[in-house]
Amino acid sequence: MVVALKQEETQSLAENTVNLAMKKGADEAEVFVYQGITSEIVIKRGQISRSARIIDQGLGIRAIVNKAVGFSYTNTLRGKTAIKEVVLKTLTFARASKPDEEWRDLPTKKPFASVEGTYDKDIVELPSEDLVKTASMMLDAAEKTDKRAFPIEGGAGASYLSMAIANSNGVEGFDHGTIVECSLATIAREGGEVTPVCFEFNAERSYNIDPEWVGREAARLAVSALKAKKTETKNTSVIFTPVALQQLLYFTLINAVKADHVQRGQSAFKGRIGEKVASENVTICDDGLLKGGLRTWRFDGEGVPQQKTPVIERGILRNFIYDNYTAKREGKNSTGNASRAGYVSTPKVEATNFRFTPGRKTPEELLGEVKEGLLVYYLQGAHSSNPASGDFSVVATPAWKIKNGEIAYATKGTMLAGNVFSVLKNVSALANNERKIGQLVSPWIRVEDVKVVGR
Numbered sequence: 001m002v003v004a005l006k007q008e009e010t011q012s013l014a015e016n017t018v019n020l021a022m023k024k025g026a027d028e029a030e031v032f033v034y035q036g037i038t039s040e041i042v043i044k045r046g047q048i049s050r051s052a053r054i055i056d057q058g059l060g061i062r063a064i065v066n067k068a069v070g071f072s073y074t075n076t077l078r079g080k081t082a083i084k085e086v087v088l089k090t091l092t093f094a095r096a097s098k099p100d101e102e103w104r105d106l107p108t109k110k111p112f113a114s115v116e117g118t119y120d121k122d123i124v125e126l127p128s129e130d131l132v133k134t135a136s137m138m139l140d141a142a143e144k145t146d147k148r149a150f151p152i153e154g155g156a157g158a159s160y161l162s163m164a165i166a167n168s169n170g171v172e173g174f175d176h177g178t179i180v181e182c183s184l185a186t187i188a189r190e191g192g193e194v195t196p197v198c199f200e201f202n203a204e205r206s207y208n209i210d211p212e213w214v215g216r217e218a219a220r221l222a223v224s225a226l227k228a229k230k231t232e233t234k235n236t237s238v239i240f241t242p243v244a245l246q247q248l249l250y251f252t253l254i255n256a257v258k259a260d261h262v263q264r265g266q267s268a269f270k271g272r273i274g275e276k277v278a279s280e281n282v283t284i285c286d287d288g289l290l291k292g293g294l295r296t297w298r299f300d301g302e303g304v305p306q307q308k309t310p311v312i313e314r315g316i317l318r319n320f321i322y323d324n325y326t327a328k329r330e331g332k333n334s335t336g337n338a339s340r341a342g343y344v345s346t347p348k349v350e351a352t353n354f355r356f357t358p359g360r361k362t363p364e365e366l367l368g369e370v371k372e373g374l375l376v377y378y379l380q381g382a383h384s385s386n387p388a389s390g391d392f393s394v395v396a397t398p399a400w401k402i403k404n405g406e407i408a409y410a411t412k413g414t415m416l417a418g419n420v421f422s423v424l425k426n427v428s429a430l431a432n433n434e435r436k437i438g439q440l441v442s443p444w445i446r447v448e449d450v451k452v453v454g455r
Helices: 005-024 082-098 128-147 211-224 242-250 259-263 323-327 363-368 419-427
Strands: 028-044 045-067 070-073 149-167 172-190 198-204 235-242 283-288 310-312 353-356 370-378 393-394 401-403 406-412 414-419 427-430 435-437 440-442 445-453
Touching: 005 028, 005 045, 005 082, 005 149, 005 172, 028 128, 028 401, 045 082, 045 128, 070 082, 128 149, 128 172, 128 211, 149 211, 172 211, 172 414, 198 211, 235 242, 242 393, 242 419, 242 435, 242 440, 363 406, 414 419, 419 427
Parallel strands: 235 370, 353 440
Antiparallel strands: 028 045, 028 149, 045 070, 149 172, 172 198, 235 445, 283 310, 283 353, 370 401, 393 414, 401 406, 414 445, 427 445, 435 440
16 A cells, blocks of 8 residues: 655645635635545455555645635645645635624644554555455355355455644644454345345454454354244333444434534433433443544544543533534534544534443343343434434344343344433443444443334
């Protein structure tokens, strides 16, 4: 993997573009330079189908004129002409835009914290042959686990990411990191029965993934979903795995603690700081400095230092998460939660590493305490949840019936319905098997009195 832009070059580009914008008439200016280089191996229909190398780099600029914000971007970073054109275009947009009376100013310079476990030279230097080997190991492991399991898609990838930021208030910074991942989706067939898709994956910031475990687990889950039975409609105990929990919470709880949702009146938590909103078993922080976190960086998309922010402590709501704009609307400081889609977007409020403090029980102990319930790995339809009220109605497919502390059989046609804020209040225990799933960092979580709807 070759790094196209060096640190000094990236930082100089950001700073020089800010200076040019100021000379051309901006009251304030901010430049974000992003580079992403990814090598990937793609699996289709149980075979390695192709390899690819993707380079995405560009520059996004915000310019403020009389409290009006203009934004544009370019992926042409060589040569002064393209940079000058994007600066002039941004200023034109700003002058044509309506002033935002809520605008205060861009962030000011603050020292960045140090982070650990986010960059691995071995990933940067990883040859594509090693990714082919990783993909092959997953496929082999799945095949050896059970002949009834069939891999349908997946892959392996390694990425180098870097970003530089500069603004007219003295903010300047550079950070870079790596990520390596592998994933496999499978189905199982026996007789005329075909299971729903099951998948497993492993993603890390350092070169420390286990493709054989991914292959074995993806096959095991698919085979265990055979001979599924219908389940009855009743309120019962449910154990959510991190994958299912991430799908559910992304559209509900995580949105509820974002300051922009609160300020628009789209959060059930508005005005409830200091109140009990969850079980005493629930402690959550947004930890932008988590060692090896998938969303860990020295600074956010506006150059504000990332930090660890308590969100819920033993059931009590403590804080919302802010970017610069939403924080200054309330006379507060940003929590370092401004996120960008590379260089092509303006910042918006997002969680970093949204971490549930794990419990002390093993998964087996958590399971063993359930007389009757459901183990849920995957959800469908979580995107249709109501982010303001927290109401949800989702399909759990596949899910597994728990009887007397053991997995009894897979279920089919199973739905879960309820309210995510009620779910939080009914958390009875957390296991110790913490995993990183996108923004979420969580173990298995057991919830009581969840409505299960059978078909």
